[in-house]
Amino acid sequence: MTVCEVCGNDYPRGFEVRIDGEVHSFDCVECAAHLLAPTCENCQCRILGHGLEASGRYFCCAHCARTRGVTELADSVA
Template sequence: MTFEVHAQGSVHVFDCFACAIHRMAPICEHCRVQILGQGVDVDGHWYCGAHCARAEGRVGIVDRV
């Protein structure tokens, strides 16, 4: 019951979603949580949401809820 995750030209094989998340999910550069949803990419820096992006001085980022 394995599955593949294709990302940035590489193929990663996992046997559970928890392992795939642990290995593949980006980490918020402010609060260090693993980003499981969309997250925010600002100039190559990843954040879990607009709040953390603003806390790191990024401007113009708005949560859409």
């Protein structure tokens, strides 16, 4: 059984994630994302996809990056 370090649920199908030399235990992907996914500097949403990064600052999209003065990022290139 794995005890989730976010919600405390003791679940037989839990899993571990190894990141930055640490091991974390979860009962679901939602709890893993809650703890491990970066947060957009502008809107505070959890970045579950690729997101964007500029000098160690994380954003969910180019709009949020521009809102914070980062103009060199784009969501996609046409």
